[in-house]
Amino acid sequence: MDRRHFFKKATAAGIGAAAATTLAAPAIAQEQPKITWRMTSSFPKSLDIIFGAGNELAQIVRDATDGNFNIQTYAAGELVPGLQAADAVANGTVEMAHTCSYYYIGQDPAFALGTAIPFGLNARMTNAWFANGGNDLINEFLAGYGLYALPAGNSGTQMGGWFRKEIVTIDDLKGLKMRIAGLAGQVMTKVGVTPQQIAGGDVYAALEKGTIDATEFVGPYDDQKLGFVKVAKYYYYPAWWEGGPAMHAFFNLEKFNALPKSYQAILKTACASANTSMLANYDAHNAVALRKLVAEGAVLKPFSKEIMETCFKAAMEVYADLSAKSPAFKKIYDHQQAFKKDSYLWAQVAEYSYDTFMMMQQRNGAL
Template structure:
């Protein structure tokens, strides 16, 4: 057999074998429900980037299509949808779901708690990852850290907060432990999805609202209807963002696809913090130029919040074993 004949034979063999090889590779298509509006290119944009990266690594064999909050399910029902299996995965801030277990606060962030570097250390070099995996398994969910928003602002207010007494009767959009603690100080916490906050603040249904920080708050338009912008956002030392996957969907994945998800999640965990650090300063300057008044919470307010936070932790620990351990 001459060289030309041999090469022709090899080419034909490869052509015939390629479809068979392709057929042996699984194709997985998931949907991801997020808790974010499309306008937030830091949070929702990170979910898009996570899904896109998984598609790239898998060469299109593992595709996840993200959806803004409200398109598949209401934003605050994302956890339930993933837990029940109506969607395969979600992109959330777990502190919004502490009604399921207060111990979820250790994932999203606790008042006066760990900053982003400390949270990452606890997760990867401490026992955090294993503890949280065991907790989420109780809800038929597998959790993945997919981002962190870092230190947050204290929200926009229609009136100044000069004393603890100014919190009495204050209707504020805030979820998680921050809401519980502010309630101890006389405020009236309300949990709203991001897309509903502006209208409530504009109509006066609420008096104040917190979300994340300048980059997001500017896009949500809070500065147009509330003048005073406070710092710090003491209710979360940092806001860790979680990708949740239905346990049955996760266990059905080939091992290589699980690794792809983990790698893409770790990548976004790093990139999200960088995006916020890059975008927050310019957003803050623009809002100040539009008339936003920066304020720091008075020392008396911070001290009262700190005291109420640790009282709350003790109360919850006495009633909930997961939080206690």
């Protein structure tokens, strides 16, 4: 090949490459458009772990898109009340929310299964169920409300809450006004409690003024921040109604589907990261906070076997009733129940045996 012919071909190839680059640039720009969304939380900024999961999610999205996809986060009450976060997403007021689905059981009891139900799954089981068909069922249900959701946090098994008086027998619950969310309120009603649904930022004032006699919230780390020990000293465990409560990022379904596939994938990754870090942070901080609460005067008490068994029986009655009334609840609940049976079969073989042995070493001072 002579030099003139070679350079002629090389020049043509260079022009072709440049043209390809010129054509590709707008396509890349279209794949990462500049978008600003608003995310409203159901939680106050003072609860840095649970509210912070939303901030983490938003930061990951910004970093992964070089700032092209910007999610602005707002605490409960800044845009809409905390317990109306998902409603604001459904009606298009905001594009997304960080919330608990069981806040919306007034619309359908099936919403509870996205967060936690009494005597339900623990945190590991919840995440395993979501990853193996559970969250698909949740989203199938949510589509009817114009919503799509991804797991974005879990607190682990919570505490049973703060009571002004000691709760020894099931009769001690009768007549109490208690702040409690989700289907646990319906179970508590069966044993004589009057449930109250109050946003996190308003609970202390209600307990201090005597508007309520007891409250549950999350666990030692958040409870210490909220100061409940100052107004109710009896601290019970466990929260049999929240063995592994999940938070979700709720999206307006139409707006989520309109996103580039790359942005959808980034959101899924960001939510998964927030889901993992929230549980890790609570596990790391709750033990220290519990010691501080006891030093501040908290009287730590387990619910009696009588209370646990009576409430378990009441919960099964509630589920039978709801399954008869709500096809959506029955479909998701039956799937979760089947999963739970196998999960507890496996959990008691290896993990329970190991943990029980190690807890005995801790109690004996060997750790």
